[in-house]
Amino acid sequence: MNRPRRSIDWGFPRWRGYAGARETTTVRLCDRHGCDEPGDCPAPKAPNNPDRWYFCQRHAAEYNRKWDYFEGLDKEEAEARARTERQASAGYTEASHYGWAGSGDGSRSSDEMRALEVLGLEADADFEAIKKAWRAKAKEVHPDVNPGDEEAAKQFHACSLAYEVLRQAEERRQWRG
Structure with missing residues (x-):
């Protein structure tokens, strides 16, 4: 006599485990030449450009270490851009009075x-x-x-x-x- 297989979803169809799938998953490799690690850290190719590099964590840190948001701008343009960035994010500063933020966390x-x-x-x-x-x-x-x-x-x-x-x-x- 064949018994029906017991389900692992306990009657709730969306409660199945993530490991139950058998299809292959695609893993994007690091865009750094010669690196075989997964490239799961997006990094911009240029300012205001939607194109991204996808690096492993080690190469993303190396890439971002030399990243300069104000590169190519003269002093006045850099100050103007910094001023507009501060104005755009000024609304987030009103939450600083709650006091849960300590030093070293951007405060x-x-x-x-x-x-x-x-x-x-x-x-x-x-x-x-x-x-x-x-x-x-x-x-x-x-x-x-x-x-x-x-x-x-x-x-x-x-x-x-x-x-x-x-x-x-x-x-x-x-x-x-």
């Missing part, structure tokens, strides 16, 4: 990121680490410690400005709540 401005770079800190540094790094750097390059050294005076000035930018940003965050 810092480009000025803050440059200030952190001057002090030699990572993007997710808290304000205590910023104060500590500023004090150490200021002691190292202070004009009283290095009399007559123009380079040390410039570094001290840059560190002081960086600390001031970060201090004001922290005050704004505290004020917002």
Whole structure:
């Protein structure tokens, strides 16, 4: 006597497992010459162009490392494009008051990121680490410690400005709540 095969869908037709299919799947390979890994990371061939390269993760990282959004633009055009990008995405900033976003996740401005770079800190540094790094750097390059050294005076000035930018940003965050 032949028994009917038991189904694996428990009476719900869309609950079958994904591994149940027997047809072949096509895997797109990396567009980098000589690479045999799956190319599942799209990368633009040119700005404002729908054509894409499809790289593996390693080659996509290599490709994007040198990508410059403002390449080929002079300073005024780059500033105008950056301004329009900020205006287009300005509506998304109104959600920043919810307070779940922490530093290092895109909540810092480009000025803050440059200030952190001057002090030699990572993007997710808290304000205590910023104060500590500023004090150490200021002691190292202070004009009283290095009399007559123009380079040390410039570094001290840059560190002081960086600390001031970060201090004001922290005050704004505290004020917002």
